[in-house]
Amino acid sequence: MSKPLAPLGRFDGKVVLVTGAASGIGAATVERIAREGGTLLCADLQADAVRASAKRAVELGASAEAIVSDVSDPVQVAASVAACIDHFGRIDVLCNIAGILRFDHTHEMPLADWNQIIGVNLTGTFLMCQAALPHLLETRGNIVNTSSTSALKGLPYAAAYGASKAGVLALTAAIATEYGRKGVRANAVCPGSITTPMTSQPSFPEGANMRLVMRHSPLDEFRGPETVASLIAFLASDDAVHINGEHVRVDGASLS
Numbered sequence: 001m002s003k004p005l006a007p008l009g010r011f012d013g014k015v016v017l018v019t020g021a022a023s024g025i026g027a028a029t030v031e032r033i034a035r036e037g038g039t040l041l042c043a044d045l046q047a048d049a050v051r052a053s054a055k056r057a058v059e060l061g062a063s064a065e066a067i068v069s070d071v072s073d074p075v076q077v078a079a080s081v082a083a084c085i086d087h088f089g090r091i092d093v094l095c096n097i098a099g100i101l102r103f104d105h106t107h108e109m110p111l112a113d114w115n116q117i118i119g120v121n122l123t124g125t126f127l128m129c130q131a132a133l134p135h136l137l138e139t140r141g142n143i144v145n146t147s148s149t150s151a152l153k154g155l156p157y158a159a160a161y162g163a164s165k166a167g168v169l170a171l172t173a174a175i176a177t178e179y180g181r182k183g184v185r186a187n188a189v190c191p192g193s194i195t196t197p198m199t200s201q202p203s204f205p206e207g208a209n210m211r212l213v214m215r216h217s218p219l220d221e222f223r224g225p226e227t228v229a230s231l232i233a234f235l236a237s238d239d240a241v242h243i244n245g246e247h248v249r250v251d252g253a254s255l256s
């Protein structure tokens with residue numbers, strides 16, 4: 001009989017800062033990295049849930065701390081990075097997973113909604129990268145950002161969301177080119193339809209053509225958040241040491 005496989009331990013000795021860690025893909029990523037030996041700083045807006053996520057990582061044998069932090073606020077972003085350094089002394093990996101989604105007819109979308117979606121998904125990702133980069137340069141670490149298939153093919157009623165996620169791809173490519181020679185990698189994941197609280201009860205505007213939505217996100221293509229966490233863990237690990245500036249779809253080929 002063959003022996004059970006030993007755990008990979010790809011994150012032994014590595015400190016990983018995860019935003020959006022309280023729920024869905026972020027919580028699944030925390031669990032995946034904890035199982036692979038990583039130390040975690042879990043950041044999110046949701047206080048109880050982010051503490052629960054860190055507790056789960058500790059139960060799995062990891063060192064983990066939680067911080068309540070809004071990625072769209074530069075002061076709170078600085079506090080997250082400082083907390084990671086205070087607790088663990090370094091940052092090897094930054095996983096930017098926090099995000100929000102709201103549907104509306106583009107011609108009716110309030111400017112405040114546009115600004116909030118761009119502010120969290122794109123500016124929040126930028127702020128986290130900016131604050132973590134000095135530490136990642138020290139550790140020759142890497143960044144995994146969360147884009148979406150909506151950056152690659154039009155998701156109707158989600159213009160701000162798709163624009164924010166396309167911006168994340170350009171931001172990731174710029175960082176990869178700018179810092180690659182200095183030993184810091186940056187990559188992005190583009191999930192398709194993933195079953196999480198974000199997608200469990202979508203609220204579409206009156207008059208939305210659901211056939212257009214289904215063409216982008218067919219109901220039978222939904223998968224669990226662990227399908228994205230495994231890709232994030234791969235890109236964040238040394239297995240992906242020669243992958244930089246790439247984005248990878250994780251959507252079961254539903255866009256093809």
Ligand SMILES: NC(=O)c1ccc[n+]([C@@H]2O[C@H](COP(=O)([O-])OP(=O)(O)OC[C@H]3O[C@@H](n4cnc5c(N)ncnc54)[C@H](O)[C@@H]3O)[C@@H](O)[C@H]2O)c1
Pocket residue numbers: 019020021022023024025026043044045046069070071072097098099100101120124146147148149190191192193194195196197198199225
């Ligand atoms: N679920 C999908 O189908 C899907 C598809 C493509 C991309 N994504 C992206 O994956 C990421 C995770 O989404 P999910 O599906 O797990 O959703 P989710 O709602 O389960 O998790 C998002 C997390 O981000 C946190 N968050 C929101 N705003 C924040 C802020 N300002 N500061 C800090 N934390 C904040 C939330 O509290 C939540 O815990 C998002 O960036 C999302 O856009 C999701």
